[in-house]
Amino acid sequence: MSYINTNWWIVPLLMTSFTGVLCPAMGTVLITHKRLLQVNLISHCVLPGLALALALGMDPSIGGVISGLVGAIAAEGLTNKKNQNYEAVMNTILAGSMGFGVLLIPLLGIRIDLEAVLFGDLLTANFSDLLRTLIAFSAFICLLFFGYDKLVHIGLDPEGAASSGVNVSFLNLALGFTTALVIVSSMSAVGIILVIALLSTPTLLGLQKASSLWIAIARSSIFGLVLSLVGFSLAIVLNLPPGPLISVLCVLTLIFLPKNT
Amino acid sequence: MSSLIAENLTYSYSSKIKPALSNVSLELEPGTLTALVGPNGAGKSTLLNLLQGNCKPDQGEITIGGKPLFNNRFQVALMPQRGKLNWNFPITVEGLVSLGRVNHSKSTCCELEAALQRVGISHLAKRRLDALSGGQQQRALLAKTLMNQAKIFLLDEPCSAFDPPAKEDFLLIIRQLADSGLTIFVSSHDWGASLNSYDKVVVLDKIILASGNPQEVQAKLSSINYLRWKL
Numbered sequence: 001m002s003y004i005n006t007n008w009w010i011v012p013l014l015m016t017s018f019t020g021v022l023c024p025a026m027g028t029v030l031i032t033h034k035r036l037l038q039v040n041l042i043s044h045c046v047l048p049g050l051a052l053a054l055a056l057g058m059d060p061s062i063g064g065v066i067s068g069l070v071g072a073i074a075a076e077g078l079t080n081k082k083n084q085n086y087e088a089v090m091n092t093i094l095a096g097s098m099g100f101g102v103l104l105i106p107l108l109g110i111r112i113d114l115e116a117v118l119f120g121d122l123l124t125a126n127f128s129d130l131l132r133t134l135i136a137f138s139a140f141i142c143l144l145f146f147g148y149d150k151l152v153h154i155g156l157d158p159e160g161a162a163s164s165g166v167n168v169s170f171l172n173l174a175l176g177f178t179t180a181l182v183i184v185s186s187m188s189a190v191g192i193i194l195v196i197a198l199l200s201t202p203t204l205l206g207l208q209k210a211s212s213l214w215i216a217i218a219r220s221s222i223f224g225l226v227l228s229l230v231g232f233s234l235a236i237v238l239n240l241p242p243g244p245l246i247s248v249l250c251v252l253t254l255i256f257l258p259k260n261t
Numbered sequence: 262m263s264s265l266i267a268e269n270l271t272y273s274y275s276s277k278i279k280p281a282l283s284n285v286s287l288e289l290e291p292g293t294l295t296a297l298v299g300p301n302g303a304g305k306s307t308l309l310n311l312l313q314g315n316c317k318p319d320q321g322e323i324t325i326g327g328k329p330l331f332n333n334r335f336q337v338a339l340m341p342q343r344g345k346l347n348w349n350f351p352i353t354v355e356g357l358v359s360l361g362r363v364n365h366s367k368s369t370c371c372e373l374e375a376a377l378q379r380v381g382i383s384h385l386a387k388r389r390l391d392a393l394s395g396g397q398q399q400r401a402l403l404a405k406t407l408m409n410q411a412k413i414f415l416l417d418e419p420c421s422a423f424d425p426p427a428k429e430d431f432l433l434i435i436r437q438l439a440d441s442g443l444t445i446f447v448s449s450h451d452w453g454a455s456l457n458s459y460d461k462v463v464v465l466d467k468i469i470l471a472s473g474n475p476q477e478v479q480a481k482l483s484s485i486n487y488l489r490w491k492l
Contacts, residue, residue: 032350153360156350160341163315164409210351211389 008123013232015125016242018133019189019198020228024220026140026182027199028206029175032213033155037090038072038176039199043183043192044094045071047101050117055108061132061184068180071097073173120191120243122232129188136185139178144217147171152213189228190243198224201250204257227253263326265289265337265413265444270311270321272304280319281307283468289413289446294439296456296475297448299465305448306342308465309415312446313339325413338409340402340416348391354401355386361408376404380434395422399431413444420449432458 030036046064053063075090105112113121144151153161154168162168186195206220231246238245270285282304289295297305310316312323314334323330330337358376377383380400385393393401399419406414416435420428436458439445447459456462462478464470471481 032347034347149360152350152352152356155347156352156357156360157341157346159345160339163313163339207351209389211353211387212356213351216351 009236011127011130012122012125012242015122015130015133015189016228016232017225018130018137019186020225021221022133022137022140022182023186023190023195023198024202024206024224025217026179027203028213028217028220029143029151029155030179030199031203031207032216033151033175035175035179036196036200037087038075039179039183039196041075041090041094042068042072042176042180043195045097046180046184046187046192047117048097048104051101051104051108051110051112054110054112055104061187064184064187065177065180067097068183069176072176072180116191117187118191118193119241120187120189120194122189122235122242125188129185133185133189136178136181139181143174143178147174148213151175155213190246194243194247197247197250198228201253202227205253208258223253263336263412264291265312265323265325265330267308267312267323268321270308270318270323272307272311272316272318279467281467282311282318282465285321285465285469287463287469287472289444291412291444292439292442293460294436294445294458295447295461295463296451296459297446297463297465298450298452298456299470301450303466305465306417309339309417309446309448312413312415313337315339335409336411337413337415338406338411340406340414340419342417343395343399343402343422346402348398350390352390353386354382354388354390354393354404357390357401358404358408361405362410372408376407379407379438380404381430396424396427396431399423400434403431403434407438412442414438414446416445416447418448418450420447420451428455 027036027039030039046068049063049065049067050060051063052067053060056063071093075086075093078089078093102114105114116124150161150166150171153164153166154171158168183192183195186192186198190198202220202223203216205223206218207216210216210219227249228246231249232242234240235242235245266288268286270282271280272282273280285308297308299305311318312330314323314330314337325333325336355373355377359373361376374383377386380403382397382400382404385397385401390398390401399422403416403419406416420431423431432455435445435447439460456475456479459475461473462475463472464478464482471478473481
């Protein structure tokens, strides 16, 4: 532990590595399930929970996960109940939640470094941030270990999966919960807004000609790890914030994306 | 093997709208190939979903060998319309086919190989799903359905992506499946010569309009001038 304390870069480097592997892995599952829009929703819905948890003296990540998940369930419930366009309902809840979170900060009289929450502050990451990432990592591994076949079936043929006895609602809820955990755990690395870049870009590269979900996950994670480490190193050399730099690198990576035939 | 019998099935999606199906009765005998034809919105997919037990009829009952469908759902397998599947999912043909047994016992390599051979695509086992033609994808989907080890197979518009030669090949495959003792019930928009490949034809337009061998059904529908307006 004393080694970690005297070498400031170890925790940020470990955070970069774990986030760089975890986000693209989660993104691969979400993109193949056509649920990437839900990530945007959850990431915006995290803020009110963070504020409330801080006001109640709780770990902010618990509040963030709960409010992220509540937002996702509310969007799905409202869409089904009112028979309305999911994307429109989702964007309304997304904007409303972000606004509500911003309003809560002065109303509850709490202090939050909003810039760090939204865009990350990797160089100030501490041991509890790393622990959060490890918990999210474990949740994702559990999801794959216990539900890989079912996730593949739902991603490929949701109705067929349901009719052959797969509990689709439960697995979607588990997917939403794990997504919320991943977003909150990535907060200190790339922030809840920029996390979408790490969830999508490496996945686009990893999915190319992958013959199974496992292979796509593994490839995306490798691309994500490389992108994150390059971004982290450049941020130190250029004295720039790592989160935004990693996001910009993700955009540049799109140049190398082969044409989909 | 047992027949599937549906008696007086009525089903509505909402109490405010007309029933999607009214008083539909039919019998599917073992080892037969039956076509279910009708225009768009006739209730073909609804009927297949009822027969598979995905939803319950408002009235009427479905039995297999005299026992309620509810206790015998494992004997019926449904092949969905191609639009219901995510064809860009990263998976190979053998990966897709092995999912046919996902909630039952694990499939063996022999079963997988047998299912692929029955539909004539064992040489494509390692190929990615999105690298196949529409016809090959439909065959892969049929192989997945065959892994269910059911006796009664309901195929929802399986020929929708086919050109005429591919359709003929597919009809040949399902004819062989029926000849091997399986019960095959195929929904289709087809009307004309291709119906002669079936043992029996059922014409549905919310109610059963005609049922019998292809020649009988075509004669009956011609006599009521139905074809001119609907099919």
